[in-house]
Amino acid sequence: MGDMDMILAALGQVLSFTNIAVILGGLLLGIIVGCIPGLSVTLGIILLLPLTYSFSSPDTAIISLLAVYVGGMYGGSISAILLNSPGTNSAIATTFDGYPLAQQGKVKKVLDASLFASVFGGIFSALILLFFSSLITKLVGGFASTEYFALAILGISLLAGVSGDNLAKGVISGLLGIFIACIGADAVTGVRRFTFDTETLKFGIDMVPAMIAFIALTQVILKLRDYYVSGGKIDDITKIDNKGLTLVEAKSIVPACLRSSTIASIIGAMPGVGGGVAQFMCYNEVKRTSKTPEKFGKGALEGVAAAEASNNAVVGSAMIPLLTLGIPGDGVTALLLGAFILHGIQPGPTMFTKQGVVAYSIILGTLIANIALIAVGLVCTRAVAKIVQVKYTYLAPIIILFCFAGAFAATGNTKELIITAVLLVVSYIFVILDFSVIPLMLGMILADIMEMNFVTSMMSYDNDMLIFFKRPITAGILVLTVILLVSLIRLNKRINKLNEVQMEEMSHRDLEDVG
Helix, strand or coil, rough: HHHHHHHHHHHHHHHHHHHHHHHHHHHHHHHHHHHHECHHHHHHHHHHHHHHHHHCCCHHHHHHHHHHHHHHHHHHHHHHHHCCCCCCCHCCCCHHHHHHHHHHHHHHHHHHHHHHHHHHEEEEEEEEHHHHHHHHHHHHCCCCCHHHHHHHHHHHHHHHCCCCHHHHHHHHHHHHHHHHHCCCCCCCCEEEEEECHHHHHCCCCCCHHHHHHHHHHHHHHHHHHHHHHHCCCCCCCCCCCCCCCCCCHHHHHHHHHHHHHHHHHHHCEEEEEHHHHHHHHHHHHHHCCCCCCCCCCCCCHHHHHHHHHHHHHHHHHHHHHHHHHHCCCCHHHHHHHHHHHHHCCCCCCHHHHHHHHHHHHHHHHHHHHHHHHHHHHHHHHHHHHHHEEECCCHHHHHHHHHHHHHHHHHHHHHHHHHHHHHHHHHHHHHHHHHCHHHHHHHHHHHHHHHHHHHHHHHHHHCCCCCCCHCCCCHHHHHHHHHHHHHHHHHHHHHHHHHHHHHHHHHHHHHHHCCC
8 A cells, every 4th residue: 555545544534523522622721721820731541541442443542642642732721811821831931921921901813813823833843844755664674673672762761851950860760761661571581570479560560650750640649749838829910912913913923933943843753752852943043033122021922923833833843753764853752652552552663564553643643733733722612712711629639539540540440549559659750859750751762672673683693792783774873862862861950950040031021020
């Protein structure tokens, strides 16, 4: 079956009633969790993941999760604009101009601009994903176990990209994730490892309870802690007017959207970088090339467009390394990689030959989700914005209930509840010690891939450790790993400096507002 035949077959599947319904539902869930400060896209994906087991096809399951991803990236702008508190990390730059515009009484206008830019960036990167994924896959179609092992090492090197400003803590977190993945029966020999003679750990630690404990429940606990520390204080929501974005204004921000989408698509396709980096780079580049840079930080629609186009442009481009190489492009796609594996989908160079229709269904689902975001955003934004007024003491019990139900649903065994509770304690200790759990999750996900391909390589080449340097492509990937590692470390330093400058500007602006 050729690429066009697979695309047509995939299009027929995506346009089914079930898939359209899960796209709309996923978008709405994503917008809701994205707009509530303290929640995140990852939480929405984890809450939905257990429910995807009931879907009849794996592509439907992944499409629903991607719809949450798309909706969540836009949803983060709602609280950024209305409360000056970004719902997601990728919406930080949106506060620079979004909140000042809201203070000027232009709430509906800036929300429309945010939606327009989000859809623009999302469709732009989805088209890049559609047209270039298969080409990249064909270039790496001859990979053997040695190349896959090298790619896993490349993925592990991404710890430098997701470790924040402390590489040492990121490496420790990643190594702990690899250790956790080693718990249970060895996949090759069947020998039990680190089970301490307990039946609970006999089959290892399932990915779903780990994701729920380390990310979802931890966020809930931290949010509850902050809620009680602040005395239950929640900022009042800004009233939404009825004067939206005009056609002239929409045309004026197209260049900013195009420039930002292009930059973010390139950055998003670089494993380990992600939307947090893209938003600042795009914002600063659009500001640099703007005819009115002095308006940035005071209420420029171009600034909002730059930030929001970059957020959603990262969604499609971050899927490129995941689908073609089997390595995640950012923290969210690291969770999606786990979801792929749980549903029997093996991303990588062979995906477009062995599961081509599924691959194109996922890509087209991403494209349609971004198109559908227009309708869902226009209809639901005003209503969803009211959710930020709900007391977190009402939201938290519901989220916790869903989390533990999801952990139990992973295997149907009550031991998963015990494991989830224990991992939650470990995760909270990580937070207290200022360790990121994203490197840990990355280590857990890639450990099995790395181990299996290493063992296969040793069995195939008579335990010749030098085989990884004798095969040109494998050696090239390892060299690329070193180059990427060095560049990510340098990029992290630059981004940290940029963040400090942006935060100082925000502090000065807040002081001026108070004055």
